[in-house]
Amino acid sequence: MKLVLQNVRKTFGEKHVLSDLNFQFEKGKIYGLLGRNGAGKTTLFNCLGGEIQTDSGTMELINESTSRHLEIDDVGYVYSLPMLPEFLTGYEFVRFFIDVNVDVIEGRGNDIDGLFDMMHMTLEDRHKLIKQYSHGMKNKVQMMLFLLMKPAVILLDEPLTSFDVIVASEMKQLLRDIKKDHILIFSTHILQLATDLCDELVILNHGSLTRISPDILTQPDFEAQIIELLRHEGEEGSQKENSDAGNL
Numbered sequence: 001m002k003l004v005l006q007n008v009r010k011t012f013g014e015k016h017v018l019s020d021l022n023f024q025f026e027k028g029k030i031y032g033l034l035g036r037n038g039a040g041k042t043t044l045f046n047c048l049g050g051e052i053q054t055d056s057g058t059m060e061l062i063n064e065s066t067s068r069h070l071e072i073d074d075v076g077y078v079y080s081l082p083m084l085p086e087f088l089t090g091y092e093f094v095r096f097f098i099d100v101n102v103d104v105i106e107g108r109g110n111d112i113d114g115l116f117d118m119m120h121m122t123l124e125d126r127h128k129l130i131k132q133y134s135h136g137m138k139n140k141v142q143m144m145l146f147l148l149m150k151p152a153v154i155l156l157d158e159p160l161t162s163f164d165v166i167v168a169s170e171m172k173q174l175l176r177d178i179k180k181d182h183i184l185i186f187s188t189h190i191l192q193l194a195t196d197l198c199d200e201l202v203i204l205n206h207g208s209l210t211r212i213s214p215d216i217l218t219q220p221d222f223e224a225q226i227i228e229l230l231r232h233e234g235e236e237g238s239q240k241e242n243s244d245a246g247n248l
């Protein structure tokens, strides 16, 4: 399965945030999305997640012989600031979520405690009001929802930054375990996290996506090179592969 973006555009007033963006994401990989503040990472996620409409272009899921437009239900979105009903306990919310999505979730919702165990959330925590949850605990609940829904595309907007080192390591392992069934796109400003977790690094700059050559990642000064790419984003002659040439 592939997610193919072609000529995707999004403008806010005079500002061209995404301009004729082309890229192809493949199932089984974790993509690290890098870009400077205001580059348009959240805008891209919002377009993919159906939160906002693109101005033009296509976003399609392509299997071996079929293709179709990306639908809202194809996308799971873990927000950097999770929005959850604070008046419910984590357990109550997950049970409610399973009840309203029972057709999609099928048997995966039978063991709610098993899900909380997988997230290493204690019995006490799972029965506490979400209002009392830390940022990281809320992110864990969000992650549980996509384990249940199994959307084709999972977008993660800086989620691991709220986890302590132990939990971040557990979550990274969880993402590696599930990646074979999904397209995972992970937005982060933490370069070390991106190189550690992701199979491919992609830079969003001047409204387009550009794949970073894997050769750069194996070089000892890769961090300096990526910083340089971000600093001189869009300039000709930088050591990166153009997404149009390399991926479509």
Ligand SMILES: Nc1ncnc2c1ncn2[C@@H]1O[C@H](COP(=O)(O)OP(=O)(O)OP(=O)(O)O)[C@@H](O)[C@H]1O
Pocket: 012, 015, 017, 035, 036, 037, 038, 039, 040, 041, 042, 043, 044
């Ligand atoms: N609803 C909106 N209306 C007008 N402008 C917007 C809107 N949403 C985003 N923008 C603008 O689009 C640009 C891209 O913003 P976006 O939040 O997508 O960037 P980002 O890469 O996620 O940034 P950061 O890394 O700082 O979170 C910014 O200039 C922002 O001001």
